[in-house]
Every structure is written in C-alpha cells, then in structure tokens.
Amino acid sequence: MTSNPFITMQEIKKSFNGVPVLKGVTLQVEQGEIHALLGENGAGKSTLMNILGGVHQPDSGAIYINGEEVKMLNPRVSQEHGISFIHQELNMVSDLRVYENMFLGSELRNKFGFLKVEEMCRQTHEILSKLGVDIDPKEYVRNLATSYKQLIEISKALLHKSRLIIMDEPTTSLAEHEVNRLFGLMKNLKNSGVSIIYISHKLKEIKEVCDGYTVLRDGELVRTGSMEHEDIETITKTMVGKAISQERFLHEHPFGPVVLDVNGLTSNAFKDINFAVRKGEIVGFTGLAGDGRTELFESLFGYRKKYTGEVKINGQVVKIDHPRKALKAGMGLVPRDRKENAIIKDLSVLHNMSLSSMGNFEKGGFIQDKEERTKFQFYKEALNIKVHNPRIAIDKLSGGNQQKVIIAKWLEAETELLIFDNPTQGIDVGAKQEIYQQIVELAKLGKAVIILSSEAPEVMRICHNINVMFHGEITARFTADEANEEEIMNYATGSKREVAQIG
Numbered sequence: 001m002t003s004n005p006f007i008t009m010q011e012i013k014k015s016f017n018g019v020p021v022l023k024g025v026t027l028q029v030e031q032g033e034i035h036a037l038l039g040e041n042g043a044g045k046s047t048l049m050n051i052l053g054g055v056h057q058p059d060s061g062a063i064y065i066n067g068e069e070v071k072m073l074n075p076r077v078s079q080e081h082g083i084s085f086i087h088q089e090l091n092m093v094s095d096l097r098v099y100e101n102m103f104l105g106s107e108l109r110n111k112f113g114f115l116k117v118e119e120m121c122r123q124t125h126e127i128l129s130k131l132g133v134d135i136d137p138k139e140y141v142r143n144l145a146t147s148y149k150q151l152i153e154i155s156k157a158l159l160h161k162s163r164l165i166i167m168d169e170p171t172t173s174l175a176e177h178e179v180n181r182l183f184g185l186m187k188n189l190k191n192s193g194v195s196i197i198y199i200s201h202k203l204k205e206i207k208e209v210c211d212g213y214t215v216l217r218d219g220e221l222v223r224t225g226s227m228e229h230e231d232i233e234t235i236t237k238t239m240v241g242k243a244i245s246q247e248r249f250l251h252e253h254p255f256g257p258v259v260l261d262v263n264g265l266t267s268n269a270f271k272d273i274n275f276a277v278r279k280g281e282i283v284g285f286t287g288l289a290g291d292g293r294t295e296l297f298e299s300l301f302g303y304r305k306k307y308t309g310e311v312k313i314n315g316q317v318v319k320i321d322h323p324r325k326a327l328k329a330g331m332g333l334v335p336r337d338r339k340e341n342a343i344i345k346d347l348s349v350l351h352n353m354s355l356s357s358m359g360n361f362e363k364g365g366f367i368q369d370k371e372e373r374t375k376f377q378f379y380k381e382a383l384n385i386k387v388h389n390p391r392i393a394i395d396k397l398s399g400g401n402q403q404k405v406i407i408a409k410w411l412e413a414e415t416e417l418l419i420f421d422n423p424t425q426g427i428d429v430g431a432k433q434e435i436y437q438q439i440v441e442l443a444k445l446g447k448a449v450i451i452l453s454s455e456a457p458e459v460m461r462i463c464h465n466i467n468v469m470f471h472g473e474i475t476a477r478f479t480a481d482e483a484n485e486e487e488i489m490n491y492a493t494g495s496k497r498e499v500a501q502i503g
C-alpha cells in the first residue's frame with residue numbers, strides 16, 4: 001500500500017492452545033493516518049492489537065516502526081515506543097478516583113516523592129473537557145456511567161504523547177454527540193502526525209473518519225486499501241464473505257392479549273408514559289442520549305423505585321420495586337453494556353449461558369450437562385458463536401462473541417416479556433442479522449418483546465411498532481410501515497412533536 005509506513009506488522013502468526021487465531025497477518029499504517037481494522041466477531045482484530053500493544057507475544061512475524069524492527073515485549077515497552085492502547089474491555093479500577101485511574105502507573109510526584117494531586121486533577125480536567133466531559137476528577141469511577149468510563153479510557157490514552165493510538169471499539173457506549181467530539185479530536189491528532197488504528201463494527205463511523213482499511217477474516221488478511229475508493233457494501237461483503245441485505249425482518253402475525261400495560265408513568269427522568277405490548281408483538285423505543293429510555297425501563301424492571309403511574313402485567317396491577325420481582329412477574333431485561341452488567345468473567349461460556357435459565361437445565365438438584373450442551377450447540381450455530389471449547393472462561397472469547405453468549409442466555413429464558421437494551425452492541429454486521437432472526441422467532445412463539453436502541457434503522461428492521469422519545473416523553477409513534485429514518489430523527493431531536501397526547 002505504501003513504501004514508507006510508520007508501522008508494519010509483518011506476517012504475524014498467533015495460536016492459543018494450538019488453535020491458530022492469526023495466520024500470517026500483515027498490517028501497514030502510515031504516519032498521520034487513521035486506519036480501520038475490520039472483521040467479524042472473532043476474526044482476530046483485538047489479538048493483533050494486543051500483539052502491537054505488547055499484551056501478547058506473536059508466535060512468529062515481525063513489527064517495524066519507521067522501518068526499524070522492534071520487539072514489543074510487554075505493554076511498557078510498547079508505550080515507550082509511543083503506542084497507546086484504548087482497550088475494548090474497560091480497564092478502570094472502580095475503587096480509585098478518576099484522576100488516579102488516569103495516572104495509574106505514571107503518577108506525577110514532586111521532588112520529595114509526594115503525589116502532585118492537584119496537578120493530576122488539573123490535567124485530567126483539561127483532557128476530559130476536550131471531550132466535553134464535565135465530571136469531578138476526584139469522583140470514584142464506580143459511581144460513573146459506562147459511557148464516562150469509556151471516555152476516561154480514551155482520555156487516558158491521550159494523556160501520553162503518543163505516536164500511534166489503538167482504539168478498539170471506543171464508541172460502543174457513547175452517545176452521538178460524544179462520538180462527534182471524539183472524531184474531532186481524532187482529526188486534530190491526525191493533523192499533528194499521530195496515527196490511529198480504529199476498530200469498530202459501526203461502518204458508518206469507519207467511512208466517516210478512516211483513511212485506509214484492512215479487513216481480517218478468520219485470522220487472515222483478505223483486503224486492504226484506501227477508504228476513499230471503497231463503499232460500505234463491498235467492505236461488508238469482504239468481511240462476512242457474502243452480501244448483507246438491509247431487508248426488514250419484520251414478521252406479520254396476529255397478536256395475542258396485552259402482556260404489559262403502562263399508564264401515566266412519571267419520574268424525574270420521564271413523563272406521562274403510556275404504551276402497551278401484546279403477545280407476539282415487537283415494540284421499539286428509540287431516541288438520542290438523554291431521552292429517558294433507559295431510565296424508563298430500569299424503573300419498569302425495579303432498578304429504580306421513584307416513579308408514579310400504573311403498570312399492569314396480564315391485566316394485574318403490579319408494583320415492581322426489585323428486579324427479582326420483575327423476573328417473577330415474567331419480565332426479562334438484557335442490559336446494555338453487557339460486559340459490565342451481565343458477564344461473569346471467571347465462569348465458563350457454558351455456565352454464563354445457562355445461568356439465568358437454570359430452571360431449564362436443573363433437575364434433581366444438579367445441572368443437566370447434556371441438555372445444557374445441546375442447547376449451547378443450538379445457539380452456537382444459530383448465532384455463529386466462535387468458540388472451540390465451551391468450558392473455557394468466557395473472557396477468552398472475543399468481545400462480540402461474549403455478547404452473543406449473553407443474548408443466547410436470554411433467548412433461552414422462559415419469560416413472557418423480554419426487553420433488549422442495545423441488542424447488537426459490539427456485534428458484527430453479519431451476526432446482527434442472526435440475532436434479529438432469533439428475536440423474531442421469539443415473537444412468533446408468542447413472546448412480547450421490547451427493543452431499546454439508539455439506532456433508528458435497527459428498530460425499523462424488526463419492530464411492529466416504534467416509539468420515539470425526546471426529553472423523557474414519547475413524542476411519536478409509528479407502525480413499521482409508516483416509519484422512516486428522517487421522520488424518526490425529527491421527533492428524536494425535538495424539532496417535531498405530535499400534537500395530540502399519545503395514549
């Protein structure tokens with residue numbers, strides 16, 4: 001691609017427990033280039049970056065910086081070569097404060113060895129405000145929302161004077177305005193000669209900020225080139241090996257009786273919410289950051305207690321003030337940011353999948369091994385989960401494949417009503433389809449389904465009815481046929497609202 005690249009990774013090979021994950025991958029990035037690294041879940045993107053970041057050692061191959069061979073023996077050596085790494089897994093220490101996390105391992109001290117707390121706070125504040133984040137540097141990280149943790153992770157990389165920044169899915173938890181600020185910063189960095197390797201499954205983002213790209217498939221390089229001459233469809237096809245259509249998955253069938261009926265729900269985050277979901281129906285909620293959607297469903301599920309209004313399940317008024325009660329009433333919630341909220345890291349893939357639906361597998365006090373494995377096999381194929389041995393700890397799976405396991409566990413749960421918050425976060429374009437397909441199957445079986453998503457096209461593809469929220473209110477409601485992206489955006493941004501109160 002170029003004769004004088006800043007970074008060259010040459011013929012990199014890597015196996016885990018005898019399974020080849022990278023089969024001789026070459027990657028070149030120029031100085032001041034934003035380079036997209038693309039591929040399906042489990043293609044080897046994070047592994048390749050972990051090698052560049054000194055987290056893993058390659059089995060063979062070489063790394064060159066400005067033409068000179070370097071050995072990235074550990075993360076410190078990689079950092080000394082000017083490489084910063086924003087990990088897919090958030091690496092924050094919850095019990096430390098924001099500034100302590102920012103300077104972890106590179107604390108500022110005065111000549112007597114005392115920590116320069118105020119100076120570290122000042123620098124933390126300065127960097128965070130570049131990203132438009134207004135949080136107290138002395139706040140404990142455990143008190144922050146996931147999107148803030150992601151922004152701190154990004155800021156931490158910016159703190160060091162880097163020559164190359166690796167960004168492994170930096171925007172999974174970010175709202176659109178936060179993404180835009182990040183892109184602004186990336187462009188500034190690029191103009192000052194910093195190179196960036198950018199991993200994301202959001203192909204629109206890729207097209208917007210990246211100069212060059214490399215696609216991996218099953219640990220092999222399949223295509224590399226300049227973004228300018230490439231369209232998203234071609235890249236997608238190279239990634240998944242087939243064309244991906246943007247067709248709707250909507251399935252028309254008669255609905256059953258109302259399962260969930262919400263009347264006049266009001267709190268400090270949302271106002272006078274009315275809606276109903278019937279058996280077999282898929283209802284979507286979309287909007288921008290701060291629309292109150294997540295708070296609404298956290299209230300319905302018993303995570304938040306301070307609200308007024310009436311909730312009926314199967315015609316009975318219920319007062320749900322604890323998630324346990326929600327589960328008992330037949331509701332399930334697949335949370336967003338699942339890596340933080342839903343995955344038990346040390347547990348095997350198999351057990352992570354069967355955890356919530358233990359009732360399905362437990363007979364006479366012990367887990368039915370065979371049934372568990374049969375179910376697992378089914379979802380492994382249905383969702384294309386890449387795992388060689390389901391007994392390994394779930395954190396050995398690629399980020400997207402961990403997500404799929406958690407989705408599978410809820411698809412298996414015997415709840416009448418299922419709420420998916422951001423169902424395809426971190427999932428590649430091909431696997432998205434497979435998840436939609438499974439959600440549609442649930443509705444066909446008569447389950448009531450709610451989809452929360454910030455991406456309008458996502459709710460448009462699978463929902464029978466779509467609610468748009470703005471500032472805590474439902475501002476519009478569309479049937480699948482009426483909905484179009486532009487109208488949804490008009491209501492989501494508050495530039496339009498339906499006159500009559502929706503009820």
Ligand SMILES: Nc1ncnc2c1ncn2[C@@H]1O[C@H](COP(=O)(O)OP(=O)(O)OP(=O)(O)O)[C@@H](O)[C@H]1O
Binds near residue numbers: 016021044046048426
């Ligand atoms: N420490 C490990 N031990 C065993 N297998 C591993 C380990 N790390 C990664 N793998 C395996 O290597 C393969 C590639 O994983 P990798 O995390 O690089 O994928 P990815 O392209 O980043 O995917 P995603 O888009 O889902 O993040 C996967 O099959 C994964 O299970």
Ligand SMILES: [Mg+2]
Binds near residue numbers: 045046088399
């Ligand atoms: Mg990854």
